[in-house]
Amino acid sequence: MTTVDRFVPPASAGRPPVAWGSSGSRGWWVALGAAGVLLALTYAPNLVELAGIWSQDENYEHGFLVVPIAAYILWRRIVEIPWTEPREVGGSAWWGWAVLLLVLVARTLAYEWNYQWVETATLVPAIACLAWAFGGRQLLYRAGPAIFFLVFMLPLPRQINDSVTLPLQRLAATGSYILLQISGFWVVQQGNVLVLTTPFGQSPLDVARACSGLKMLMTLAATVTATVMLIPMPMWKRVVVLLSAVPIALVSNMTRIVVTGWCYYYIAGEKGQHWAHDIAGWMMMPLALVLVGLELIVLWWLIPEATEAEREQERVIVPLLNAPRRDAGGPMGLGS
Numbered sequence: 001m002t003t004v005d006r007f008v009p010p011a012s013a014g015r016p017p018v019a020w021g022s023s024g025s026r027g028w029w030v031a032l033g034a035a036g037v038l039l040a041l042t043y044a045p046n047l048v049e050l051a052g053i054w055s056q057d058e059n060y061e062h063g064f065l066v067v068p069i070a071a072y073i074l075w076r077r078i079v080e081i082p083w084t085e086p087r088e089v090g091g092s093a094w095w096g097w098a099v100l101l102l103v104l105v106a107r108t109l110a111y112e113w114n115y116q117w118v119e120t121a122t123l124v125p126a127i128a129c130l131a132w133a134f135g136g137r138q139l140l141y142r143a144g145p146a147i148f149f150l151v152f153m154l155p156l157p158r159q160i161n162d163s164v165t166l167p168l169q170r171l172a173a174t175g176s177y178i179l180l181q182i183s184g185f186w187v188v189q190q191g192n193v194l195v196l197t198t199p200f201g202q203s204p205l206d207v208a209r210a211c212s213g214l215k216m217l218m219t220l221a222a223t224v225t226a227t228v229m230l231i232p233m234p235m236w237k238r239v240v241v242l243l244s245a246v247p248i249a250l251v252s253n254m255t256r257i258v259v260t261g262w263c264y265y266y267i268a269g270e271k272g273q274h275w276a277h278d279i280a281g282w283m284m285m286p287l288a289l290v291l292v293g294l295e296l297i298v299l300w301w302l303i304p305e306a307t308e309a310e311r312e313q314e315r316v317i318v319p320l321l322n323a324p325r326r327d328a329g330g331p332m333g334l335g336s
Contacts, residue, residue: 074146096133169212213253
């Protein structure tokens with residue numbers, strides 16, 4: 001009687017194969033870190049300029065949070081989709097190095113031609129090329145969403161910023177004017193200024209460029225993009241939630257202006273009105289997040305996702321339904 005040896009799986013069975021301890025792996029991580037630091041030093045003047053824009057322009061002050069959120073997205077992607085890093089430095093896609101060289105050449109030309117925005121924007125494809133060069137398509141696939149999210153640290157080009165701000169400002173003023181009239185207030189629109197008749201006299205409410213809603217739109221777009229990247233959902237729901245960022249931002253901004261108009265009606269004194277204006281501004285982002293949350297709840301309620309048991313049942317039943325059937329008069333029929 002022979003004894004059959006049992007197969008004992010190794011202790012690492014079922015885990016992602018990660019060779020952290022090998023010398024080749026350490027060398028790969030050291031080289032990747034050194035290349036990342038070198039790229040950051042190369043773009044240091046652009047990063048300093050971006051930090052200045054984030055601190056001075058309130059439309060883009062969310063930029064300080066983009067890099068930490070992108071790092072978290074990258075960590076989540078690597079944990080959820082494990083992979084093994086190359087054991088040799090330079091053993092990945094050489095096309096990544098070639099495209100990275102082209103990106104750096106484009107950055108040099110943009111610098112020479114004084115295209116500052118284009119020069120700074122080349123940082124995002126440069127990071128993508130670096131990931132491609134060191135980790136191939138596997139690393140680029142895992143890091144792609146996090147790298148794409150870095151786009152939100154860039155301000156809009158000045159021409160686009162100006163062409164978007166003015167229509168948003170006029171839309172916010174007109175929409176708030178209509179909502180205030182529906183609320184029962186006597187208000188007259190003079191361009192981007194809403195003149196309210198209050199118990200204390202005429203009170204002008206100026207919908208300035210800062211109240212155009214661009215800040216709300218940019219911040220909410222970044223927040224919604226991070227949400228659809230981190231929360232598992234079908235692709236069509238991701239698209240719907242992303243597209244809804246624009247109307248939600250507009251509604252939140254108009255709500256802020258209307259609430260400020262209410263405060264102007266009931267609060268006397270310039271100091272109290274400024275205080276009400278600031279409070280309404282602080283509540284704009286929480287309101288937008290509540291609207292996004294309600295949208296997700298409604299989407300899941302209208303079209304619920306299948307449970308794991310239902311998916312397993314579907315995997316079993318569908319092949320049976322698609323299997324070819326035998327005719328009754330065939331070889332196995334009664335007439336055989």
